[in-house]
Amino acid sequence: xxxxxxxxxxxxxxxxxxxxxxxxxxxxxxxxxxxxxxxxxxxxxxxxxxxxxxxxxxxxxxxxxxxxxxxxxxxxxxxxxxxxxxxxxxxxxxxxxxxxxxxxxxxxxxxxxxxxxxxxxxxxxxxxxxxxxxxxxxxxxxxxxxxxxxxxxxxxxxxxxxxxxxxxxxxxxxxxxxxxxxxxxxxxxxxxxxxxxxxxxxxxxxxxxxxxxxxxxxxxxxxxxxxxxxxxxxxxxxxxxxxxxxxxxxxxxxxxxxxxxxxxxxxxxxxxxxxxxxxxxxxxxxxxxxxxxxxxxxxxxxxxxxxxxxxxxxxxxxxxxxxxxxxxxxxxxxxxxxxxxxxxxxxxxxxxxxxxxxxxxxxxxxxxxxxxxxxxxxxxxxxxxxxxxxxxxxxxxxxxxxxxxxxxxxxxxxxxxxxxxxxxxxxxxxxxxxxxxxxxxxxxxxxxxxxxxxxxxxxxxxxxxxxxxx
Amino acid sequence: xxxxxxxxxxxxxxxxxxxxxxxxxxxxxxxxxxxxxxxxxxxxxxxxxxxxxxxxxxxxxxxxxxxxxxxxxxxxxxxxxxxxxxxxxxxxxxxxxxxxxxxxxxxxxxxxxxxxxxxxxxxxxxxxxxxxxxxxxxxxxxxxxxxxxxxxxxxxxxxxxxxxxxxxxxxxxxxxxxxxxxxxxxxxxxxxxxxxxxxxxxxxxxxx
Numbered sequence: 001x002x003x004x005x006x007x008x009x010x011x012x013x014x015x016x017x018x019x020x021x022x023x024x025x026x027x028x029x030x031x032x033x034x035x036x037x038x039x040x041x042x043x044x045x046x047x048x049x050x051x052x053x054x055x056x057x058x059x060x061x062x063x064x065x066x067x068x069x070x071x072x073x074x075x076x077x078x079x080x081x082x083x084x085x086x087x088x089x090x091x092x093x094x095x096x097x098x099x100x101x102x103x104x105x106x107x108x109x110x111x112x113x114x115x116x117x118x119x120x121x122x123x124x125x126x127x128x129x130x131x132x133x134x135x136x137x138x139x140x141x142x143x144x145x146x147x148x149x150x151x152x153x154x155x156x157x158x159x160x161x162x163x164x165x166x167x168x169x170x171x172x173x174x175x176x177x178x179x180x181x182x183x184x185x186x187x188x189x190x191x192x193x194x195x196x197x198x199x200x201x202x203x204x205x206x207x208x209x210x211x212x213x214x215x216x217x218x219x220x221x222x223x224x225x226x227x228x229x230x231x232x233x234x235x236x237x238x239x240x241x242x243x244x245x246x247x248x249x250x251x252x253x254x255x256x257x258x259x260x261x262x263x264x265x266x267x268x269x270x271x272x273x274x275x276x277x278x279x280x281x282x283x284x285x286x287x288x289x290x291x292x293x294x295x296x297x298x299x300x301x302x303x304x305x306x307x308x309x310x311x312x313x314x315x316x317x318x319x320x321x322x323x324x325x326x327x328x329x330x331x332x333x334x335x336x337x338x339x340x341x342x343x344x345x346x347x348x349x350x351x352x353x354x355x356x357x358x359x360x361x362x363x364x365x366x367x368x369x370x371x372x373x374x375x376x377x378x379x380x381x382x383x384x385x386x387x388x389x390x391x392x393x394x395x396x397x398x399x400x401x402x403x404x405x406x407x408x409x410x411x412x413x414x415x416x417x418x419x420x421x422x423x424x425x426x427x428x429x430x431x432x433x434x435x436x437x438x439x440x441x442x443x444x445x446x447x448x449x450x451x452x453x454x455x456x457x458x459x460x461x462x463x464x465x466x467x468x469x470x
Numbered sequence: 471x472x473x474x475x476x477x478x479x480x481x482x483x484x485x486x487x488x489x490x491x492x493x494x495x496x497x498x499x500x501x502x503x504x505x506x507x508x509x510x511x512x513x514x515x516x517x518x519x520x521x522x523x524x525x526x527x528x529x530x531x532x533x534x535x536x537x538x539x540x541x542x543x544x545x546x547x548x549x550x551x552x553x554x555x556x557x558x559x560x561x562x563x564x565x566x567x568x569x570x571x572x573x574x575x576x577x578x579x580x581x582x583x584x585x586x587x588x589x590x591x592x593x594x595x596x597x598x599x600x601x602x603x604x605x606x607x608x609x610x611x612x613x614x615x616x617x618x619x620x621x622x623x624x625x626x627x628x629x630x631x632x633x634x635x636x637x638x639x640x641x642x643x644x645x646x647x648x649x650x651x652x653x654x655x656x657x658x659x660x661x662x663x664x665x666x667x668x669x670x671x672x673x674x675x676x677x678x
Contacts, residue, residue, distance in 0.1 A: 017661040018654060022635035026654065028661060030672040037500075038552065051648065057675065066501070082501040100675065126672055133552040133576055147552035149580035151647075158648045161658055165634045167575075197488050198546035201572050231549050233575040254671035255678030262671045297488050318544055318593075322487045415551070416497040435492040435550060437515050 004272035006169050007238035008204045011144045011269065015127050023166045030126040031058055031143075032156045034099070035112050036083075036090035037065035037417070038131030042153030043093030053097045054160040060121055061094040062102040063087055064111050065132075066417050069380050069407040075104040080418035100252075108251070110383020110409045113137035113351040117221060118383055120250025124239035124266040129156060133228045134351050134432065139236030140221035141243050142269065144204075146233045167234060168202055170279040171271075173209035176286040181466035183361070184219035185353055185430070185449035187211065188226040189291035189301045191283055197299040200232030203279060206271065207237050211285045217246040218357045225352045226432050229298040238270040292338045292462055293434045293447040295326035300434075302338060304452065304464050310334035329436050330444050331426075339462055341446070344425040346371065346457030347439075348450055349380030349407075350414040353430035356389050358382075358450040363395045365454040365468050366402040372460030376425075377404035380412045404457070416440045428456045472585030473644025474616055477566040479539030481612040482529055483600035489543055490550035491577060495559040508555045509562025530563070534608040542600050543570040544593065548577025557584040567614040569596055569621060582637040583647070589614055589621060589631050599623045616642055 005013075018026040034042060039061060046053065053059060066083035067073065076084050087104075094101040100121075102108045108119055112130060116122040116138045124142030129135060133147035148162070156162055174187055192199070205227050212220065220237045227235025237243075244263055247253045254262045290304040300323075302308075311323035311334065327334065332341065348354065348362055359381065371377045379399045381387035387409055390396055396406050413422050414431045415438060422440035430453050431438075434445040448456070451465035458468065495503070499511025510522070517528050524531040530538065541560065547570040548556060557580045560568065567587040581588045591599075602624040603610055610624030616638060621629045640647055651658075666673045 017658055020636050024634055024636045080501045082504045131552055133550065147576050149552055149554035149576060151554060151583040152579060155648050159651045161651060163636055197549060198572060201546065231546055231574055252675040258671050258677045318487055418498045418501045435490045437496055438492050
């Protein structure tokens, strides 16, 4: 028997082409995903260099970031003219080089990290990179996936490899069962609240424990999505039978004998029982309630029945300053209870929480009800396939009857790319970032689960979904 | 990549924790910068009162700090998104190095590839440099030397830092990273053919 290895070590070691010294390796990259915002830059740089792409069959492109999501959109609609440049460059480059390309009106279009597992592009044990920090999402199906810059993207295009410094290993154990009305989003927010926005810096994080084992793939994707929000570039859940069942039959997953061979290989990937991690954290899920952020970092979070802390009780001046700036921006006072804070907008969308299970949870709360007067409700399905599935189930009617707008799929107003619709609004949002002006100029974002967002839309203020459900 | 061996200049303190890439360059400024260059979009919401009207209270709008080539920050600088316009906007403004206790991992990698050196020093050392700079009203100078991997504070204290060997070498020499990797083409092809036999699905999406 050799040394027990973690999932991460097995996958990393399998992909080392050359040891470049001092903890750095040249890694083989199995999948590169491009989108029109950062991907168009990588493609333009490659074109300018005159080099051909090394393996276009391993490259995928989708239009999701700057394309408008309003119903009936055209294939070049974007809030700013520069967005049109990006869409055109990504489209032209992808066609020219023969990448697998999902254009705006393709039925497979959607937010890159939603369609990547949905289409079986992300698979267990693959290395997958994309010019987007939330690429770690697809660690939810057991891929080793991380966000890169455009210049790294150009490097992958030209060589299908990437030099990387090996991260430390870390395991987060979510033990115990979740309480009713508490979801994957609440788990990951509670973790970030506990270990801080830099708690995973320099780490590749395996999520484990009873609550993860019991969780369907879509919830796992939500958990892994927010690894980067505690500064871990990589987050993943090694493959198990849930993963394998989820991937079977998907368009880009292997078929027939190759599928059988792949499944045999995937079953060897989970961490060996005695494998050691450099860092380990355990969270008791039985004590987690619905979580809502109150500041401008995902670490500024608390239970919905909690109150905003008082910066003056903080002894470290650097942290006190951080809290004071956050409260000044978010326009809330210390001691305010999170439940009951009036909102302007309820936003359901993003690579964190816009898959079909998320929409079903929200629709279950909205069904037969109306959102509060004056509140704007936005629902942006995670992919065109999610949208179609929701419409087949009649969820779109529930959202629309409740007063929500029902959009086409895309990243939309999760990150502000020039559309000022949410300017100076207080938004309860299923997204992953509550940074200053993340969703628009002076937009004040509170992160929460789809259930909390739906319940808050009905109340017109931050509300506890468990009270609607009971 | 753009070469960097050593920089001596004004180090401007912006000692905030978790300065994310949305603050370094907001999304709207990325869009604008894609046509106009990214330097003007740096710290867009902090630096301007409204569109391009400088906020006089922001340090990088003040003399002599506006000429800074080194930025001082608190931990987890550049956390958040993978946007490469973040280091590009810092470089576009004139920065060659950022000194902080820790960095977001994607930002760290992107910085080297844009001629910007991320330097990790403990917060006590960052604060000491900031205090000396503030005491001099911005007239003192700090040196960051990548070859010796040292920072020299205004009063002469020398602090050592570490950088990944490969990225250091590339920045010191100003090498074309892709050209360097392509010299290993044979090794890459040998790896790929052996691995494709073991994991064919990795090389042929949808293979059956």
